[in-house]
Amino acid sequence: MNLIDDPWIPARRKNGNIERIAPWQIVEGTGDNEIIELAAPRPDFNGALIQFLIGLLQTTYAPHTPKEWRDKLENPPSSQELKSAFAPVVHAFELDSDGPRFMQDLTMEVNYEDANPIGSLFIEAPGEQTLKQNKDHFVKRDQINQICEACAAAAIYTLQINAPSGGAGHRTGLRGGGPLTTLIRGVNLWQLVWLNVLEEKDFLAKSGNHEKDAFEAKFPWLGATRTSEGDKETTPEDVHPVQNYWATPRRIRLLSPLGSGVCDICLKHQPRLYDKYVAQNYGANYKGPWQHPLSPYFIDSDGKTSAIHLQPGGMRYKHWLGWILDGALSTKGQKISARVVSRYRYDTEKKQTVWAFGYDMDNMKARCWYEGIFPLIHINPEMLEEYRYLVKILIESAELAVKETRGAVKKAWFREGVEVRGDMSRVDVFFWNQTEARFYDELKNLRDNLESGNKNNKPLLDQWSKYLLDVSLSIFDDLSQTGSFDAVDPARIAKAMNSLERNLRSKKFRAILDLS
Helix, strand or coil, X not given: CECXXXXXXXXXXXXXXXXXXXXXXXXXXXXXXXXXXXXXXCHHHHHHHHHHHHHHHHHHCCCCCHHHHHHHHHCCCCHHHHHHHHHHHHHHHECCCCCCCCCCCCCCCCCHHHCEEHHHHCCCCCCHHHHHCCCCXXXXXXCCCCEEHHHHHHHHHHHHHHCCCCCCCCCCCCCCCCECEEEECCCCHHHHHHCCCCCHHXXXXXXXXXXXXXXXXXXXXXXXXXXXXXXXXXXXXXXXXCHHHHCCCCEEEECCCECCEECCCCCCEECCEECEEEEECCCCCECCCCCCCCCCEEEECCCCEEECECCCCCCCHHHHHHHXXXXXXXXXXXXXXXXHHHCCCCCCCCCEEEEEEEEEEECCEEEEEEEEEEEECCCCHHHHHHHHHHHHHHHHHHHHHHHHHHHHHHHHHCCCCCCCCCCCHHHHHHHHHHHHHHHHHHHHHHHHHHHCCCCCCHHHHHHHHHHHHHHHHHHHHHHCCCCCCCCCCHHHXXXXXHHHHHHCCCHHHHHHCCCC
């Protein structure tokens, strides 16, 4: 299989039909036959495949001017034009050959005795220690034993871009293990891809050395592996910028395929299946000031950059400022939005949303896959700093409100001095879910108020303060009498409720909103 020439990417047309397409076919079809989205059998495959397509266009078809970019957004190229643009790199996208293979190590020694089951390619697969200790309770062993060519290609790319820590010398992805990805959404698959392709000069100016233009500097599997024995590092100065999309921290190689059968991922009968691969440690160790175009970053007080990663609790509007608007300033540093997101901040002509997704990793253990949609609120650049400040205090007040609500529910459920047992996270879930829509309404109201020339934001902030109090008391009322840890005590509940109301009317709380 060649990943440029052959149809392997699952996609859904507007009429609901799902079929496999080649990358150059993403522009095919109109009306009900238009291709609107990816349709992989796994959400992490969808996340990887969209980055594959963005990277392919950024590598081979990047626009030279803003006008060219705008023209092609509304008037896509033909499939033949894309196919011609991809032709010079076709040789780098062979999945299985005697020579270079897509995202697989060219120079490692293949020892069939050390072969790994194909299921180990998947990030959620239980590790060696988990299997030895018989602790694979939730993600069972031997669930994935054979996969088709298309699913193998998707699995390899998913692993390389998300690679978590995996023991001595098993390197993480260029953005670390399981990075957060944020993309501008479009109305169809072509727009989703093209909206996240940067103008060539802007892309080449950052996070790589554009003078390193040999094929091996772009597609590392075409040449000798940049191994990392002795802590050797691969920095942006060492390779071309497009290696942001084609980084290979893991040294892996598929073994000879089996015959036909049913793929354990897509559940379709396929002519060729893989059941084994080999791996070796000390692949490329990506270090230095990398800044992948599709991820938000944290810049610490020393200027060191690191891609943002998801944490337990998932995606909430409290993350909006740092992921979308270059906010979340603190003494420790600053969060900055992805390059493909930040360039739309001032584009008031279009209403856009951001698709965010990624793994929540605990070292080499995948705890959860998260994805969500965030609105992109456009703001006049002259008002950006004041707007950031206002958004920051909205979020800080909400974080204090949920903390106080959680504490009050604990006081209602447990006698003083009793050790708290059980999961309190549902308080947070209820709070963030119930206040999300109102938060985004407030973002628009504050933006409109600033742009109208009105300098008085206190009425809006006061409304938000009262709203948080009402929601907190409502959640407390719903949860305070449902605790199963202790007998319900009306006096204790009343005391906890009074404390919650007092704290959310306090000078400390109102000072956060600049209402004191």
